[in-house]
Amino acid sequence: MAGNKYEEIAAAAIQLFEQKGYHATSVQDIADAVGLQKGSLYHYIASKEELLLKITHQAISGFVRRLEEIIDTDLPVEERFRQGIRTHMQYITQYLSMSTVLLREAFSLGEPHNEVIRDLTDRYLNLWTQIIDEGVAAGVFYVKDSRIAALTILGSCNWVYRWFKEEGKYTAEEIADQMADLFLNGLKKGRT
Amino acid sequence: MAGNKYEEIAAAAIQLFEQKGYHATSVQDIADAVGLQKGSLYHYIASKEELLLKITHQAISGFVRRLEEIIDTDLPVEERFRQGIRTHMQYITQYLSMSTVLLREAFSLGEPHNEVIRDLTDRYLNLWTQIIDEGVAAGVFYVKDSRIAALTILGSCNWVYRWFKEEGKYTAEEIADQMADLFLNGLKKGRT
Known part of the structure; x- marks a missing residue:
């Protein structure tokens, strides 16, 4: 076939x-x-570039779809945040090679392909910003700027593609929980 | 000349x-x-690869040297942490193109060049781990694993190369302070 x-x-x-x-x-x-x-x-x-587009599109769509499913649940905002980190970690480590191609190679796409991936990447960032905004609205999180907080958190979660293979001490879920603890503590406490 | x-x-x-x-x-x-x-x-x-080695060597050495200077001061550990984030942000945004080459292209170096950059990258990670360990020893920080915490924080700080240009709302120092607040709050409170 x-x-x-x-x-x-x-x-x-x-x-x-x-x-x-x-x-x-x-x-x-x-x-x-x-x-x-x-x-x-x-x-x-059709071409090598089309292949790169399809691979990166599949990768970022997977991140977006999984986070949308978590956002749509009735879980408290802190729990959705934690599940979001866990799901990101599970996905990025399960599809580590594909995630590496997305996060390191997508810049090589020409327009309009690059824009397609950028838009989906923005959508993923917006979902994270939305969770943080909901936490702020609920009086649970305190941040100066939810978009900067989302970029900070997403940076940590994405960078995992660089180091996960080198770390055999913890499972993806254990690392996710350590990250979620650090970020949830930071978000909940707010400015010192 | x-x-x-x-x-x-x-x-x-x-x-x-x-x-x-x-x-x-x-x-x-x-x-x-x-x-x-x-x-x-x-x-x-001598070659294109030697040029990549020199560029990435200069970049990672800059990160390492600046953080070593901060670690060697007598400032309280929280303040050294904050200064470390500020200095990283200042350097990565001032040398954004060079940092992008370091963070996205260094994997293309063959051995033994790749190892040189990996060793310096490990050294930078170790410096961050050291600051966190000092905070834990001083009873100020509470983390499950200081190396995972360092990788989490460094991931956020490095990912900035991807998005800083798109954000005109804050200066590098303002973003650094928002990041430092989030991380210091997270490190200080410990596990929920």
């Missing part, structure tokens, strides 16, 4: 883009990795 | 590596940017 072959191509591209970087990976490299002639590969993908 | 010409080449390479990525930048691109023939460029640099 074409679908399965595409999945195989995407998986190979993710590995290559992670290891060598998008620009250093040729279409020939990808063809070699899946045992196809370069010409045959173009039956499945 | 050769020194000045090298600085000009490095500055051009930083701009190109930031905009296009390291792999997508050719030695010819760099030569064109500084008005040299490709052959003449090699009077100043």
